[in-house]
Amino acid sequence: MPLDQLSTTLAALADPTRRAILARLLMGECSVTALAEPFDMSMPAVSKHLRVLERAGLISRRRDAQFRHCRIEGAPLKDVATWAERYRHVWESRLDRLDTYLEQITPKNEKRHGRQSHRKSR
Amino acid sequence: MPLDQLSTTLAALADPTRRAILARLLMGECSVTALAEPFDMSMPAVSKHLRVLERAGLISRRRDAQFRHCRIEGAPLKDVATWAERYRHVWESRLDRLDTYLEQITPKNEKRHGRQSHRKSR
DNA sequence: CGCATATAAACCCAAGTAGTTAATTAACTA
DNA sequence: TAGTTAATTAACTACTTGGGTTTATATGCG
Numbered sequence: 001m002p003l004d005q006l007s008t009t010l011a012a013l014a015d016p017t018r019r020a021i022l023a024r025l026l027m028g029e030c031s032v033t034a035l036a037e038p039f040d041m042s043m044p045a046v047s048k049h050l051r052v053l054e055r056a057g058l059i060s061r062r063r064d065a066q067f068r069h070c071r072i073e074g075a076p077l078k079d080v081a082t083w084a085e086r087y088r089h090v091w092e093s094r095l096d097r098l099d100t101y102l103e104q105i106t107p108k109n110e111k112r113h114g115r116q117s118h119r120k121s122r
Numbered sequence: 123m124p125l126d127q128l129s130t131t132l133a134a135l136a137d138p139t140r141r142a143i144l145a146r147l148l149m150g151e152c153s154v155t156a157l158a159e160p161f162d163m164s165m166p167a168v169s170k171h172l173r174v175l176e177r178a179g180l181i182s183r184r185r186d187a188q189f190r191h192c193r194i195e196g197a198p199l200k201d202v203a204t205w206a207e208r209y210r211h212v213w214e215s216r217l218d219r220l221d222t223y224l225e226q227i228t229p230k231n232e233k234r235h236g237r238q239s240h241r242k243s244r
Numbered sequence: 245c246g247c248a249t250a251t252a253a254a255c256c257c258a259a260g261t262a263g264t265t266a267a268t269t270a271a272c273t274a
Numbered sequence: 275t276a277g278t279t280a281a282t283t284a285a286c287t288a289c290t291t292g293g294g295t296t297t298a299t300a301t302g303c304g
Contacts, residue, residue, distance in 0.1 A: 016129055
């Protein structure tokens with residue numbers, strides 16, 4: 001039930017066809033037919049993917065005669081990058097145990113971080 | 123249909139509950155019960171979210187007595203950040219090149235059809 | 245052993261998604 | 275005006291997902 005913007009964006013990106021469409025749009029605007037060409041898929045299927053991308057704000061469309069030209073929009077991608085950056089230290093640190101990281105920010109706490117009062121027995 | 127790793131990761135992240143779980147794990151390892159506490163949701167529901175996160179490689183679990191401690195894993199998040207970086211110039215360049223391209227194919231009396239205008243004088 | 249706690253598994257259900265083909269709208273062209 | 279092309283909408287099927295309950299399993303303790 002992704003109601004928030006970031007969830008909508010990530011859901012839209014969680015499909016290889018849609019990411020391929022975005023990659024194609026990196027080269028410039030494109031009509032729907034041209035976008036559909038690389039895929040072994042009917043036009044309506046591509047059209048639905050485009051609607052998902054548009055709803056997520058990842059593309060915009062404009063009419064040009066009988067064509068609809070699609071264009072990539074960067075803002076939601078920036079949100080994704082910004083969100084992921086929060087976790088940079090997780091993949092950059094060589095720590096085997098995040099406990100060590102925790103101790104850096106809460107030095108006096110010897111307990112585990114759960115709020116339950118059970119003590120470990122080993 | 124996400125068979126590839128990145129699609130699986132993005133699908134797992136496209137849920138606010140699961141992102142909240144990851145944010146919580148940023149503070150350190152945590153039992154399932156402690157992770158579930160902030161959510162108005164049954165334990166099995168949380169357990170399912172954890173399974174999705176684990177399948178995506180975003181967390182790992184270890185048994186500790188009757189507890190399962192969850193730990194965040196950074197590698198898939200790095201993949202997301204790396205993927206998004208490909209599009210950095212899209213959100214940083216304010217689409218100068220695409221504007222130029224647009225002007226080539228449509229004279230300046232064309233009308234925007236949908237969203238906010240990215241047209242700017244520069 | 246018997247009970248409590250922690251978590252997972254199995255099953256149901258409603259809603260969403262991804263694809264299809266067929267029909268429809270919109271715009272150009274002759 | 276009719277015909278062609280571009281793209282979307284409609285109607286349908288199959289599958290997945292996120293939630294719920296209920297049941298099962300594993301561990302620790304008295």
